[in-house]
Amino acid sequence: MITRATVERNEIEAFLTLCEELHFGRTAERLRVSTAHVSKTIKAVERQVGAALFDRTSRKVALTPVGAQLRDELRPAYEQMQRSVRNARLAGRGIAGTLRVGYFGSAGGRYLLEVGEKFHARYPECEVRITEMQLSDGANRLRSGEVEALLCCFPMCEPDMAIGPPLISEDKMLAVASGHDFARRQTVSLEDLADVEMIQNPPELPADFDEFHHPKRTPSGRRIPPGPTATTFQEILALVGAGKGVYLTTTQAPLFYTRPDVTFVPVTDAPPLQFGLGWMSTGLTRRVEALVQVAVDVGNQFRS
Incomplete structure (x- = not known):
């Protein structure tokens, strides 16, 4: 003592x-x-x-x-x-007005809703408005000023963006057609992807991000055959359910996108999907700085 x-x-x-x-x-x-x-x-x-x-x-x-x-x-x-x-x-600087924040997917929206509630409780003069967007247009809408901050999937390597710390993390799952052999397995590995076609993301998606989360080869170097391309997650699941390919997603997907023709199987060796807030390098406003701190506090609660 x-x-x-x-x-x-x-x-x-x-x-x-x-x-x-x-x-x-x-x-x-x-x-x-x-x-x-x-x-x-x-x-x-x-x-x-x-x-x-x-x-x-x-x-x-x-x-x-x-x-x-x-x-x-x-x-x-x-x-x-x-x-x-x-x-x-x-608070002494005067956090007020409207803060517009973008996100991807239902899980990100749920997290940001909680962040927004705690932010407004802490800074009652400022309102948080969240907007869902697609992976292919998030950075552009940030650049255009439609949103001031964006809940990004890592890695995000845009040269004109600043990225905050990881806030939440989700393990990977593989979406497969419910009639596929993989649907009857407890787990799959990245090596198994050489035996199926992978649904492709839109070409506008940053190449480094796409390769990190949806690799073109297995860890041993075997080629993963490309399947058809989709622009939204609903389109991806429709293709998966029709047996046109598989898709790497996360543990949140079965909670928000349940379909009778799609089964989600845990992937044992894929890197997790991490999320954090991003903003323009020249756009760290008082509101964004305050939002990042609240998001860190909420993220700590999610992990505890």
């Missing part, structure tokens, strides 16, 4: 940063202070605690049991304090 009535903010910050880095030099670089200053600060906290917080050797730095306990108790309170300061700063 720390005996002094208050602990300086810089002491908490130095302690928690060292907990992450476990290296005095890297901690000093992050805090933009000298290594000696970090060491002095940590020793001051240890004197207040009355016990060593780190085991130090010439080769490594490790938390002691007391240090680990202090880290676990301090971190949530410190992060909440940081959020409160940011929220107060944004």
